[in-house]
Amino acid sequence: MARLGILHISESTIYTILRRLHSSGYLETYTVRHNERLRKMYKISSTGIKRLAELEERWHGFVVNQEIKKIEERRRTPPQ
Helix, strand or coil: CEEECCEEECHHHHHHHHHHHHHCCCEEEEEEEECCEEEEEEEECHHHHHHHHHHHHHHHHHHHHHHHHHHHHHHHCCCC
């Protein structure tokens, strides 16, 4: 089981996500030999890099909007 922060994510969930990202063109795969066994490795593709940048921009916009809302709310709320 993989552990990310406080989330517990099963291997089957991780591999499902990797397969979906690969089939969407966001990841590329390649094979390496490790301890006499072939291992499938994943790396982000150029399409994945572009999509990640888009998502980061959207996330940044969301965070900025939330901060603006907090500032506006503080302005509307009289000091106590």
